Amino acid sequence: MSDESEHHNFPGIDEGLASDESLVKTHARIRREPFFTASPVLFFSAIALMVALVFAWFYERRYMGSDDPQMYLHERTDIALYNDWLERPRGPIVYDYYAIGESLYTKMACVGCHQANGEGDPAGLNPPLAGSEYVIHEDASLPTKILIAGLIGPVTVKGKEYNGVMAAFGAGLKDHEIAGLVTYIRQNWGNEASGISEEEVAAIRAEIGGRASYTADDLKEYFQ
Amino acid sequence: MNRGPFIFLGVFLFLSLTWTLVINKAIQQTGNLSPAYDESQGGVLPRGIVGAAAQGKIVYQELGCIACHTQQVRVATGSDIDRGWGARQSVARDYIDDQPALIGTIRLGPDLTNVGQRRPDDQWHLLHFYNPQITSKGTNMPAFPFLFEVREIVGEASDRGLDLPEEFAVAEGYEVVPTRKAEALVAYMKSLKTDYDLEEAPKSNEAMSEELTIALENAN
Amino acid sequence: MSLIGNICSSICHQNLDGDEKNREAQRAIDASIRFPALSIIKASMVWMLVATVFGLIASIKLHTPGFLGDCSFLTYGKVEPIFWNVLVYGWLFNAGLACAVFILARLGGKPLDNSLFLTIVSAAWNTAVVVGTIGILVGDQLPYRLLEFPAYASLILFVSFLGIGLWCLLAFRARAYRSTYASQWWILAALFSFAWIYSGAQIMLVGSPAQGAFQALANAWYVENVFGLLIAPLGLATIYYLIPKTLGVTVVGYRYTNIAFWTWILCASIAGAAKLVNGPIPVWVASTGVIAAFCLIFPTTVFGIQFLSSLFKRFSAIWDSASARFLFAGALLFLTTMVFKIFGALRMSQDVVQFSVFDAGVSQLAYFGFAGLVFSGAGYFILQRLLNKEIPSSTLVDLQFWTQLMGVIVVAIGLISGGIQQGDLMNGSTADMLAVVNTMRSSYFLTSMGLSLFLIGAIASNVTFFWMLLSSRSEKEASSSLIEEAPELEYTAS
Numbered sequence: 004m005s006d007e008s009e010h011h012n013f014p015g016i017d018e019g020l021a022s023d024e025s026l027v028k029t030h031a032r033i034r035r036e037p038f039f040t041a042s043p044v045l046f047f048s049a050i051a052l053m054v055a056l057v058f059a060w061f062y063e064r065r066y067m068g069s070d071d072p073q074m075y076l077h078e079r080t081d082i083a084l085y086n087d088w089l090e091r092p093r094g095p096i097v098y099d100y101y102a103i104g105e106s107l108y109t110k111m112a113c114v115g116c117h118q119a120n121g122e123g124d125p126a127g128l129n130p131p132l133a134g135s136e137y138v139i140h141e142d143a144s145l146p147t148k149i150l151i152a153g154l155i156g157p158v159t160v161k162g163k164e165y166n167g168v169m170a171a172f173g174a175g176l177k178d179h180e181i182a183g184l185v186t187y188i189r190q191n192w193g194n195e196a197s198g199i200s201e202e203e204v205a206a207i208r209a210e211i212g213g214r215a216s217y218t219a220d221d222l223k224e225y226f227q
Numbered sequence: 228m229n230r231g232p233f234i235f236l237g238v239f240l241f242l243s244l245t246w247t248l249v250i251n252k253a254i255q256q257t258g259n260l261s262p263a264y265d266e267s268q269g270g271v272l273p274r275g276i277v278g279a280a281a282q283g284k285i286v287y288q289e290l291g292c293i294a295c296h297t298q299q300v301r302v303a304t305g306s307d308i309d310r311g312w313g314a315r316q317s318v319a320r321d322y323i324d325d326q327p328a329l330i331g332t333i334r335l336g337p338d339l340t341n342v343g344q345r346r347p348d349d350q351w352h353l354l355h356f357y358n359p360q361i362t363s364k365g366t367n368m369p370a371f372p373f374l375f376e377v378r379e380i381v382g383e384a385s386d387r388g389l390d391l392p393e394e395f396a397v398a399e400g401y402e403v404v405p406t407r408k409a410e411a412l413v414a415y416m417k418s419l420k421t422d423y424d425l426e427e428a429p430k431s432n433e434a435m436s437e438e439l440t441i442a443l444e445n446a447n
Numbered sequence: 448m449s450l451i452g453n454i455c456s457s458i459c460h461q462n463l464d465g466d467e468k469n470r471e472a473q474r475a476i477d478a479s480i481r482f483p484a485l486s487i488i489k490a491s492m493v494w495m496l497v498a499t500v501f502g503l504i505a506s507i508k509l510h511t512p513g514f515l516g517d518c519s520f521l522t523y524g525k526v527e528p529i530f531w532n533v534l535v536y537g538w539l540f541n542a543g544l545a546c547a548v549f550i551l552a553r554l555g556g557k558p559l560d561n562s563l564f565l566t567i568v569s570a571a572w573n574t575a576v577v578v579g580t581i582g583i584l585v586g587d588q589l590p591y592r593l594l595e596f597p598a599y600a601s602l603i604l605f606v607s608f609l610g611i612g613l614w615c616l617l618a619f620r621a622r623a624y625r626s627t628y629a630s631q632w633w634i635l636a637a638l639f640s641f642a643w644i645y646s647g648a649q650i651m652l653v654g655s656p657a658q659g660a661f662q663a664l665a666n667a668w669y670v671e672n673v674f675g676l677l678i679a680p681l682g683l684a685t686i687y688y689l690i691p692k693t694l695g696v697t698v699v700g701y702r703y704t705n706i707a708f709w710t711w712i713l714c715a716s717i718a719g720a721a722k723l724v725n726g727p728i729p730v731w732v733a734s735t736g737v738i739a740a741f742c743l744i745f746p747t748t749v750f751g752i753q754f755l756s757s758l759f760k761r762f763s764a765i766w767d768s769a770s771a772r773f774l775f776a777g778a779l780l781f782l783t784t785m786v787f788k789i790f791g792a793l794r795m796s797q798d799v800v801q802f803s804v805f806d807a808g809v810s811q812l813a814y815f816g817f818a819g820l821v822f823s824g825a826g827y828f829i830l831q832r833l834l835n836k837e838i839p840s841s842t843l844v845d846l847q848f849w850t851q852l853m854g855v856i857v858v859a860i861g862l863i864s865g866g867i868q869q870g871d872l873m874n875g876s877t878a879d880m881l882a883v884v885n886t887m888r889s890s891y892f893l894t895s896m897g898l899s900l901f902l903i904g905a906i907a908s909n910v911t912f913f914w915m916l917l918s919s920r921s922e923k924e925a926s927s928s929l930i931e932e933a934p935e936l937e938y939t940a941s
Contacts, residue, residue, distance in 0.1 A: 015837030017768040017828050019933035020695030022469055023553045024624070026688075029938045031626040033701050044700025044752045048707075051748035059738045066734040066794070072256035073427050075316055076303060077730045077794070081432060088435040089426065091442035096267045102423075106269040179266065229627045231619055231635060238639045238712055242676075245717040245739075246647065250668055253732045258661040289586040291524020297802060301725040304798040306876035317727045322659025327590050327652070330663040330727065334802035334873060335509070337880045359512075367512045367884050367891075373519035 098179050100198055104187025107180055111172065121192040123160075128167035130160035133192035136226070143199040144207050145225050147185050150176075151208060153216035171216055178204045260320050268423045275324045276418040283415025286408050287329065290371065297331030298340045298419070308431045311345060312338040313421060315430040321421055336368055343420040352413040353389055353405050361395055374409040377401055470932050472556075473832070479558035480548055481833050483565040485916075487545040488826060490573045492912050494537030495819075499905045501530040502811075503898040510891040520584045528595040529583050534814055535593060535673060536604065537576045542822035543681030544569065544611065547634045549829045550688050551615060554631055555622035561614060568610030575603035591652050591666045593673055598653065605645055612638040629704045633684035636712060640676035644669055660727040664720065667736075671719025674813055676712070679781075682818045683750070685825045686778055690757050693771040693828065694764050697938045699756035700749070707749035714742045721792040725801065740792035747785040754778040769844045773824025776852050780816035784809060787863065803869040804890075808862025815901060816855040823851070823908060836915050836924045843911045851904035857897030865890025 039045065066077045076082050108114055117123050121133035132138050137160060138146050153171030157164055172181070179201040186198035263272045276284065287293075300313030307313055317340060322328040331338075346352065354361045357375050359368040375389070380402050388402035397403055405413070429435065505526045507514045515521045552559050579596030582588065587597035596604065615638055619631060648669035651657045657665055690698050698704070720728075720736025758765065758775050765771040787809045790796060800806070827838060838844055869887050872878045878886075923929055 016831055016930055017693055017770045018931060019692050021691040021936035022933040023473070024469070024556065025936035026628050026691055027554060027624045027626045029697055029936050030628045030701070032938070036702055038702065040702070042700050042702070043756065044703050044749060047752050048703060048745060048749045052745045055742040055745050058741050062734065062738050067731045069730070072729055073319070074730050075318055075727070076429055077734070078303070081303065084432060084435055085429045088439045091439050092446035093442070094445055098267045099269065102269040106274065229625060231616065234632055234635045235639050237709065238636050239643070241709070241713045242640060242643050242716050245713065249717050249720060249732060249735050250664060253664060253729065254657050254661050257729050258658045260658065288588065288590045290522060291528060291588060293590045294524045294527040299727055303725045305874045309876035319660040319727050322727060325659050326656055328659045328662045329590055330660060332592065332722070332802070333804070333807070363881055365881050365885060367509055369508065369512050369523045370516055371522070
């Protein structure tokens with residue numbers, strides 16, 4: 004069977020030691036044998052099956068305990084702490100005004116006129132917000148009033164004159180949203196001014212009532 | 228077992244059984260989430276990414292960044308929070324706007340869920356992509372010089388040129404300028420932050436205990 | 448001239464003398480599938496080289512990131528997916544298909560038709576793999592593991608698979624024997640499953656994408672099922688066929704293959720969810736996956752005792768045969784892989800190794816070690832019969848066996864122990880990522896060594912194959928009595 008000149012452990016041909024037909028015939032015979040015989044395969048597999056089932060039982064109890072389809076924690080103690088934390092007594096809402104303003108600046112299309120970099124439109128319609136004396140004025144009520152009631156007519160910002168129309172946003176925005184926008188424009192693009200809170204905006208709103216848009220003249224007292 | 232149809236039906240039955248009871252059920256239960264709305268955090272959460280950042284996401288896929296980086300924060304194990312990779316567990320709602328969701332499966336490099344918070348500086352990212360050895364000596368992150376252009380300085384140097392340190396500097400009179408792909412990728416990196424809280428997202432046990440204690444104190 | 452003549456005679460049916468009835472019938476069967484089976488084997492040989500080369504490039508880039516850094520299209524993020532896709536869809540699928548075709552034909556008992564159809568659809572499959580690889584190189588890859596091929600390639604892949612599946616189904620139905628053997632069930636299961644998991648994954652990820660995090664679930668389900676429901680069944684089919692054929696014993700405890708088969712299908716189909724512990728997926732999904740993965744301990748025990756008992760019954764005969772030694776190594780590596788998969792799926796393991804190279808190591812053990820070696824062994828067995836030629840050089844086969852076996856073991860040690868180390872370091876918060884990379888450098892280097900060894904074996908394998916294919920027939924090989932009539936399988940009811 005093995006060629007002498009080849010490696011002595013290694014014939015040039017792997018002889019087939021069982022015909023294909025006998026494979027199939029043997030299968031047919033084995034099929035008819037009883038399932039439960041004294042076989043090492045059956046014995047060890049039965050043990051393995053029991054190990055698997057016991058594992059499944061305990062694992063399921065420990066790690067699938069919660070009914071909540073959005074439960075991301077698996078340890079019982081962690082889940083208990085998490086539930087307590089979820090139900091903790093909440094204080095008054097604390098707003099992240101800068102983040103609110105940042106997201107509204109795009110959503111309310113401020114970016115369309117004043118640009119994403121706050122530089123406005125040099126052609127003369129839309130004044131910049133970056134470095135603008137109307138924005139970073141010591142008194143935060145100035146930009147707040149403009150945002151609530153709008154501003155029309157010629158206005159001089161950073162030495163240049165602009166003559167556009169700033170719409171009134173007071174009706175469409177809530178107090179905390181106005182506070183957010185004002186905080187954002189006063190603290191972005193290198194501006195370093197104070198923010199403003201929801202309560203202060205409410206006070207300003209109460210003060211000015213429902214009025215027509217401001218003109219630069221109406222606001223000149225801020226610069227005296 | 229001697230008949231093809233029997234095997235087919237059996238296999239099909241088992242496959243569809245497990246798929247329906249696990250995968251499909253999971254998707255039905257938790258795979259149809261709507262965004263959350265929280266006034267105090269700026270409205271709709273999660274915040275989507277737009278513009279150059281969205282283009283950068285395509286560059287991220289093109290270069291196969293997902294072969295080394297994940298975008299998920301774990302709380303139950305590991306040290307993701309201690310490493311500053313995030314403040315809370317990443318949950319399903321964080322990814323609802325992501326098509327495709329680049330969650331990742333292996334960390335040969337750091338997790339990128341909050342890289343926009345950790346590294347908000349453009350230059351760092353540009354230098355890192357040009358040659359990672361500049362910012363992180365000894366790393367095995369590949370360099371992407373093909374995302375940059377080495378060109379002759381004509382007139383004034385571009386303000387987009389990279390500030391290369393001495394050992395990596397290019398020849399005199401030349402500058403390295405990022406291409407649009409590099410800038411988009413950097414924009415994408417900067418947009419990666421989960422700096423908002425979601426109610427169902429657990430934080431670390433320490434953080435949750437602390438907040439619970441404070442809340443209970445304030446209530447009394 | 449004679450080379451062309453030899454190529455032609457190697458693929459055309461030769462009129463050989465002989466008077467043994469069974470051998471004649473077998474020769475007729477082999478002749479009917481010779482052309483497609485040889486094309487598929489040729490493809491798998493080439494893909495074996497390509498896959499190993501890409502794996503080596505990827506591995507080198509992990510410890511020497513500047514390697515081939517000038518080539519923009521060979522950046523790590525492209526080489527890595529190409530490696531896995533070519534490994535699975537190129538090499539292992541073709542090798543497994545060649546075994547499946549041979550086994551279906553032989554266990555069917557009569558010559559098969561439609562060999563041209565099979566050649567065409569398998570060529571289409573391989574074209575799809577080439578197109579997909581180019582797609583990844585130019586940047587069209589999708590971000591899903593093992594599904595990185597862009598849509599234009601994956602569509603051709605799937606359609607050609609339907610053709611392949613159809614051929615195999617027709618081949619099965621055309622069989623002469625009423626009874627079947629375990630190998631045929633495994634092959635059918637592999638074919639049915641792949642059609643389901645591939646189309647399901649493509650729909651859940653590309654067609655009608657699942658929301659966000661559930662794409663990760665669909666991906667993990669698919670990746671684990673490629674092993675558990677495609678490659679492993681083909682490999683197991685081959686083991687069940689080769690044990691009696693090369694060693695002459697019935698598989699010990701064959702009675703229980705039935706139940707192991709069904710439990711394997713059931714558990715393996717959802718074991719993939721275990722990869723997502725601690726992730727943005729609800730906990731019960733991952734836990735179900737872990738339970739399913741652990742329950743694989745039952746079919747693995749059945750297979751383990753069956754294979755080990757059968758192999759050790761005829762231990763000396765293993766070393767007399769080229770195919771049997773690959774079979775032996777492959778079966779042992781299968782059991783090792785399953786031990787790692789089963790215990791690696793537990794939460795206490797995943798907590799450490801989840802995002803490390805551990806999983807890559809276990810996969811390489813599974814694909815290179817188990818599937819690769821088993822298919823290589825079967826390949827020699829099949830080639831001798833399709834070509835009616837001897838193995839030309841036992842030195843080359845020895846070289847291939849030992850380098851491939853050692854290579855796989857070295858790679859596994861590098862990635863598995865390295866992965867555990869890596870996971871440990873990442874879990875402790877003191878080592879920053881650069882420190883982790885530094886510590887891992889030696890493991891990556893070890894992996895590169897292992898893959899280089901494997902590459903040597905792959906080259907040896909290709910040399911042997913093309914030598915066998917293209918050498919002229921010796922007088923002995925030209926006779927039909929080269930391969931003797933196989934005796935009946937010895938079996939005694941215990």
